[in-house]
Amino acid sequence: MSSHRVIKAVLLAIAPVLLIASCANDDGDADGAGSGDAPVTGRCGDESKLGDSLNFYNWADYIDPEVLTDFEAECGVAVTMDTYTSNQELIAKLQAGNSGYSLVIPTDYAAEQIIQSGLAQKLDKSQIPNAKNIDPNQLGFYYDPANEYSLPYQYSTTGIAYNQTAFDTPPTSWSAIFDKNEHCNKSSILDDQYEAVGAALVYLGYEFSSEDPEGHAKARDLLIEAKKCISAFDSANFIGNLASGEVVIAEAWGFAAGIARLDNPDVKFVVPDEGGIMWQDNFMIPSDAPDAYTAHVLINYMLEADVGAKITEFILGFTPNLEAAKLLSDEYTALIEDGGIAVDDEVRKRLTPSEHGSSELFSSTWNAVVTSG
Amino acid sequence: MTTARTRRLASTWTLGSISAVALFMLYLPVAVLVVFSFNSARTGAVWESFTLDWYRSIPDDRQLMRAISNSLWIALIATPVSTVLATMLALGMEGGRFRGKRSTEQVLNLPIVAPEIITGVSLLAAMSLALRFLNDVLGRGNADAIRFGRPTILLAHIAFDTAFATLIVRASLRNLDPALAEASLDLGATRWQTFWRVILPAIRPGVLGGALMALTLSIDNFVITFFVTGPGSTTLPIEIYARLRRTISPSINAVATLIFAASIVVLVAALFAQALGSAKRKPSAEAPVQGG
Numbered sequence: 001m002s003s004h005r006v007i008k009a010v011l012l013a014i015a016p017v018l019l020i021a022s023c024a025n026d027d028g029d030a031d032g033a034g035s036g037d038a039p040v041t042g043r044c045g046d047e048s049k050l051g052d053s054l055n056f057y058n059w060a061d062y063i064d065p066e067v068l069t070d071f072e073a074e075c076g077v078a079v080t081m082d083t084y085t086s087n088q089e090l091i092a093k094l095q096a097g098n099s100g101y102s103l104v105i106p107t108d109y110a111a112e113q114i115i116q117s118g119l120a121q122k123l124d125k126s127q128i129p130n131a132k133n134i135d136p137n138q139l140g141f142y143y144d145p146a147n148e149y150s151l152p153y154q155y156s157t158t159g160i161a162y163n164q165t166a167f168d169t170p171p172t173s174w175s176a177i178f179d180k181n182e183h184c185n186k187s188s189i190l191d192d193q194y195e196a197v198g199a200a201l202v203y204l205g206y207e208f209s210s211e212d213p214e215g216h217a218k219a220r221d222l223l224i225e226a227k228k229c230i231s232a233f234d235s236a237n238f239i240g241n242l243a244s245g246e247v248v249i250a251e252a253w254g255f256a257a258g259i260a261r262l263d264n265p266d267v268k269f270v271v272p273d274e275g276g277i278m279w280q281d282n283f284m285i286p287s288d289a290p291d292a293y294t295a296h297v298l299i300n301y302m303l304e305a306d307v308g309a310k311i312t313e314f315i316l317g318f319t320p321n322l323e324a325a326k327l328l329s330d331e332y333t334a335l336i337e338d339g340g341i342a343v344d345d346e347v348r349k350r351l352t353p354s355e356h357g358s359s360e361l362f363s364s365t366w367n368a369v370v371t372s373g
Numbered sequence: 374m375t376t377a378r379t380r381r382l383a384s385t386w387t388l389g390s391i392s393a394v395a396l397f398m399l400y401l402p403v404a405v406l407v408v409f410s411f412n413s414a415r416t417g418a419v420w421e422s423f424t425l426d427w428y429r430s431i432p433d434d435r436q437l438m439r440a441i442s443n444s445l446w447i448a449l450i451a452t453p454v455s456t457v458l459a460t461m462l463a464l465g466m467e468g469g470r471f472r473g474k475r476s477t478e479q480v481l482n483l484p485i486v487a488p489e490i491i492t493g494v495s496l497l498a499a500m501s502l503a504l505r506f507l508n509d510v511l512g513r514g515n516a517d518a519i520r521f522g523r524p525t526i527l528l529a530h531i532a533f534d535t536a537f538a539t540l541i542v543r544a545s546l547r548n549l550d551p552a553l554a555e556a557s558l559d560l561g562a563t564r565w566q567t568f569w570r571v572i573l574p575a576i577r578p579g580v581l582g583g584a585l586m587a588l589t590l591s592i593d594n595f596v597i598t599f600f601v602t603g604p605g606s607t608t609l610p611i612e613i614y615a616r617l618r619r620t621i622s623p624s625i626n627a628v629a630t631l632i633f634a635a636s637i638v639v640l641v642a643a644l645f646a647q648a649l650g651s652a653k654r655k656p657s658a659e660a661p662v663q664g665g
Contacts (some may be wrong), residue, residue, distance in 0.1 A: 014474045056606035060615035065435065073572040079638055081436065083615040098508070100520040100604040236617055244419055263415055 043304060045074035045127065045297035053078040054294045057093065057101040059281065060085055062154075064314035071301055077294055094119045094286055102295040105281050109194075109356040111150050112143035114284060120149045121287045125147035127296035130303035130321075137348075138280060140356050151299065152320035154312065155280035157351060158195055158342060159271040161242055161252035161260065174203035174272045176229070177251055184229040188241070188250040191233040193366035194356055195277075196223060199251055202275045202352070210355040216365045223369040233370070234340050242267050254341045258316030261339045269341045271350050278343070278351040282319070318343060403633060410626035427627040434624065439605070440612035441628070443523060447608065448591040451530040456584040459538035464572070466539075467546040484536040493600035496529050500601060521603030529601045530591045537590060538583030539631070545579025546572075580645045585643050589636070 044050060056068075060083035068079045082101075084090045086168055087110035093099045094114060106114055114120050123165065125131055131151055138152045162171055166183060178200055189196050198208040200219035206212055227233070241247035242260035252260075257269035283299045285292050301307055308324025313332045319325050336342045343351070356362070410428070414421035431437060462481065484492055498633065500521065508518045553575065556566040573580070595610040604612060609632075613625055 071436070082604060082607050083388050083436075083612075086616050096497065098501070098504065098515075098520055098553070099521075225499075243415075288515045290518070305507075 005079065043301055043302070045075075045293070047076075049293045050075065050077060050297060051082060051291040051294040052076070054103065054291055055079075055101045055300060056263070056298070057090060057099070057104045058079045058083055059105060062105065062281075062315060064310050065318050067302065067307055071298065075297065075301070079298070091117075091119075098288055099286060100290060101286055102289040102291045104284050104286060105153050105299055106150075106284055108141060108143050108280050108282070108354055111282050111284060115144060115149050119287055120284045121289065121292060122148050123151065123283075123285065123299075124292075124296055127293070128300045128303065130300050133303055133305065133308070133321045133323040135322050135325075141280065141353055144282075150282035150284050151303070152319040153281045153283050153302070154315055155243055155256040155278060155320060156317040157271055157341075157347075158190070158199065158251065158277040158279065158354075159254065159257075159269055161238075161250050161257035161269050163242065163245060163248040163264070163266050163268055164268050165266050166248035168182060170268065170270065171249065172270060172273050174274050176249060178203050178226045181226065181229045181249070183248050183335050185231045186246065186248045187230045188222075188232050188234040188238045188247050189226065189230055190238075190251045190253075191235040193359075193362045194354070195251065196233065196369070197365050198277065198354070198356075200226075202277075203272075208275075208277055208352050209355045211357045211361055216361060220365045220368050224372045227369060250330070255315055255317040256341075257339060258335055258341055261335055261341075262316075263300075267339070269339050271343075271347050273350070275350045275352055276347075278348075279354040311373045316341075349373070377579065386477075406626050407630045407633070409631040410623060412623060415623065427623040428631075430624050431627060436607075437612060437624070437628065440609045442608050443526075443606055444592055444609040447523060447527050447530055448588055451527055451534050451591045452584055452588045453533045455534035455538050455587045456580060458535045459542050459583050459587075460576075460580055462535070462539045463542035463546050464568075467543055481536050481539055482532040485540070489594075489596040492529075492533065493597040496525075496532075497600040498595065500525050500528075521601055521608040525601040526606055527599055529597050530594065533594075533597065534565065534587035534590055538587045541583040542576065542579045545576045545582070549575050559643055581643055581646060585639070588639070592632070 007008055054077050056079050058081055062083070068081060072078050076363070084093070087107050090104055090106055091110060091113060093101070094104070095117070104114075111120075129149065134152060138155060139147050144150045160171055160174070160177060162176075164170060166186075168191055176182075177187055177189060190199075192261070194208075197216070197219050200222050201215050202208050204218050204222065205213060206215040206219075210216075232238075233249075234241075238247055238250045238252060239260050242252070242257070243248060243263040245264065245266075251308050252269065257267055260267040261269075283302050285295045285299075289295055302311060303324075305321065305323035305327055308319050308321035309327040309329075312319040312324060313329060316332070316335070319352070408420075411423050411425070412420055413424040413426065462477075465471075466478065504519055504521070504525075507513075511519075513519060549572065553571055554567055557571045560562070562570065593610065594608075595614065598608050599611060602608065609628070610650075613628070616622055617623055
């Protein structure tokens, strides 16, 4: 009873502070949006319904910043982008409610979780005419079979990045990291329960998302052995280490190998014979988005051919946008193809989508690996 | 005699070398960071050539600039507010006995003792509750709701800044001879005059120290801020952390170097201010003795 009253009193006491401060904050955020004089380009939707600003929650370093400034100049919408470094962070923000974001970019399995928890709203496809540009191969995945809630933003693969000067014959199997690693202390495995355990499962002949207890026991033992040789479980510094030559073989994402290759052309990438993983990041609009209309317009804008190409050339992933793919620069194509990063029909057969198994099982296997002496 | 001297010499040497090693370990990483902020190589630990490009790129980086301005905005408001609160609290706690003094003390120490992550989570829970209540009362919907942002970060920072600053101000108050205030009151000064003319000048180093502590903590804080941040209010430490995920960008080294340089400037300024304060006080304190 009395504690209830205390809480109420406290809330009432801080209410004006929050209110005043939030108003002050609103002014500060409009950093120079020239909304009035935006030229009409036909890519900005219905100007009368378009908001002045939009909050966008995206992976760190996962868009060419120019795209957002271009959108602001073209359509008069100031985009405030904040970044996250894991899907868990994104989900936590959305679950807390009232996050304020109108557009988010979850990875496939996170998209599934967000849809299932009712945290996303259905997309209005009539507002996204550019959806016709999307490669049908990248639609209808397990997490959203009819693409009611999501459209693909960018995809890439998980495989092996290596420095070709360190190998007489280029590696083609996960064994080069997990089993017969000849480059102890110059190799790394991604620091992620699904990427590490899942890849070990694939090497052992199981599915990436397998929940077979025997498979997990074998994967655990394999990773514990592998851990004695590798220099680190690392999802952050391996790009720089590959580029500098401190690491010569690493479990890596295709786009990451591309970034390392920009600085060191000896870095190459391969999807191992046993199989690799294909994952996709997706546009989604949270169910409590403040401005769903403007979010639709921004999605449609990013699915324009030229914008899509710009995004992909920055990230060095793959565009699901067939029209954008036609505009990709020769530099990008050369980097991806010569680097072994490109996905052709033959490679595609070896890729499984990153559907995730039970998180309890994967995390217990992973914890056993991480905590092993 | 000689053994005592050797022993003293030996202990001086050990102390000296331990300090040297400690300082070396502390400052070597900073030195590396500063050096690499001038390195033209984008990745890896290899020196290529000297460049100022990373510094030049900072103003063009909108997200980085926004993070810097958020951090400064929060720190520059949180510091004075929490310093004033801390001084008032310290005066109250040292000045007299009142009901609930002990519990005030405990509550005040909570943010210092409790792990930051606990403070962060509980602030998140409490503030979401408050915001939901507020939005209900004001009838605000998704489009115009009041959300987490700089104001919520500011409140959180004031909370822990105040706790730490109070600790420092109290320490300097405890060293203050209560006779000074008594004498001042006895000689006809009002309480207000006593505070401004006698107590505040005497505890100024402590207040300044508290403010400096608050400023540093505020600029520095990651964990608590992480929980109460909202759209557009990303602070510098959070932005830096997010960027590390790709590769350590040299522009981050450049920003870190600038922060390091700025903190040295602030520190030196604070030392000067303190030295100036005590230099001014000394002659006036000694004057009556000489005169008598």
